[in-house]
Amino acid sequence: MANPAILTVDDDPAVSRAVSRDLRRRYGDRYRIVRADSGEAALEALREIKLRGEQVAVLVADYRMPQMNGIQFLEAAMDLFPLARRILLTAYADTEAAIDAINLVDVDHYLLKPWNPPEEKLYPVIDALLDAWIATPDRPVTEIRVVGHRWSAESYAVRDFLARNLVSYRWLLADDPEGRRLLTAAGLTENDVPLVVTPDGKSLVQPSEIDLAPHVGLTTTPASDFYDLVVVGAGPAGLGAAVYGASEGLRTVLIEQRATGGQAGQSSRIENYLGFPDGVSGAQLTERARRQALKFGTELLSAREAVALEAGGSTRVLRFDDGTSIAAHTVVLATGVSYRMLRAPGLEGFTGRGVFYGSASTEAPSCLDQDVYIVGGANSAGQAAVYFSRYAARVHILIRGDSLERSMSSYLIKQIAAHPTIQVHPYTEICQAEGDEHLERLTLRDTRTNQIRTAETTWCFIFIGAEPRTAWLDSVVERDRHGFVLTGPDLLSGGQRPAGWALPRDPYHLESSMPGVFAAGDVRSESVKRVASAVGEGAMAVSLIHRYLEAQ
Structure with a gap:
């Protein structure tokens, strides 16, 4: 992992070289000094750093720059690195603007140019800001990051592919602050998810499995013919x-x-x-x-x-x-x-959005203290019921027969019978699924009496034959x-x-x-x-x- 960055931006080449020289002389052994000649170039550098999962400790920006002044740059930079410390370089005539920046956009400090000697006017300020940043730094990220929507079937497919291939990843919601920062760094919006960001900063937008595989350490091309x-x-x-x-x-x-x-x-x-x-x-x-x-x-x-x-x-x-x-x-x-698809009105539209075929273990923590419905009576359904019972308030097993004994191993039947939060519903089938953005309720029918009842749930896992x-x-x-x-x-x-x-x-x-x-x-x-x-x-x-x- 690269050292944390100290980024400087100034459109005056002489000033830019001077500040970079002074910073490198004192901090170059511990920090990476990144120099930019405009606000947009600096933001582009920050986007790349963000996507690579690296850290930015201090931002040093000149106030007077064309197109994007220093205050505007620091304000935009906060969207990417809110914990980075911020310094505004000003001339004496701009001190009032600098003070306003401290009050309005949370600039940590302003420095008057020139700052000679740096040992007296520059380094003490940087030292204090670095000490404050070290106390609450952005953590470097070494794993893959996936940005998506909670109830997106496409986002679920990416997460499931990574999880089943034992690839570690960090899941971020698109409307969470860090998820938004990654989307901003990649130049995307919430409509572009899922976004996968690899540890080297590569952005993959709505990737297929064959596109994703080589970037997560999986081989897709044969070595021989x-x-x-x-x-x-x-x-x-x-x-x-x-x-x-x-x-x-x-x-x-x-x-x-x-x-x-x-x-x-x-x-x-x-x-x-x-x-x-x-x-x-x-x-x-x-x-x-x-x-x-x-x-x-x-x-x-x-x-x-x-x-x-x-x-x-x-x-x-x-x-x-x-x-x-x-x-x-x-x-x-x-x-x-x-697994065979269950044909009931509404179910198909919620696949990956509350309805899952097989044991989607990635979803288990999200089921905490909620009711989970499992359809099927074979071993795979029983194993899933026992697993989800660790998280769910209650697990309901729906079977069309009279008991589990015809299709499930006895050791699982005993575990289910002894578990207080697992309930088996014989002679029961799903006849409809409803919801808006995701599954919200199931309509269940008793196959003996034709009695109909409604079950409020967000989770349905189906194991109905192969x-x-x-x-x-x-x-x-x-x-x-x-x-x-x-x-x-x-x-x-x-x-x-x-x-x-x-x-x-x-x-x-x-x-x-x-x-x-x-x-x-x-x-x-x-x-x-x-x-x-x-x-x-x-x-x-x-x-x-x-x-x-x-x-x-």
């Missing part, structure tokens, strides 16, 4: 395949559209995963797996969306949404599933009627191999209808929807890939 193994999807199955593939010598690249971990990475606590008797969060588990994959040499590409898969002889080509592609001997499809993300594989590999990828024995209809299968053997257990393309985890038809089984299938796929490659 050919690999032994391409793994599509960085959930538990994909991470398992990447770890075992890379550790066994395969040139492996792992492709992820959003964030490592998939749905498992959003789980607040997994308590039935082997080897973690005290439980582990999904983020912790998948971060360990990510580091393990990287240690063995896996290349991880983030924010890349696969849109096509093609066969070219023994080569498998994966195409991305930007028109680029990579090729490999083999592919593991581990794209997992996404759909495979396989539309891009249409006509490429065979899928079941729900879209899950068929593999191994499931491809043999009446003992017949799939259409177009040219090899003299049956498909391997996890192999799809395209030779050399395997499926693992939730995306595979009839798979066990558990983290442990997904990891196991990822490892098993690599074993079968070795058999495939040896036979080529």
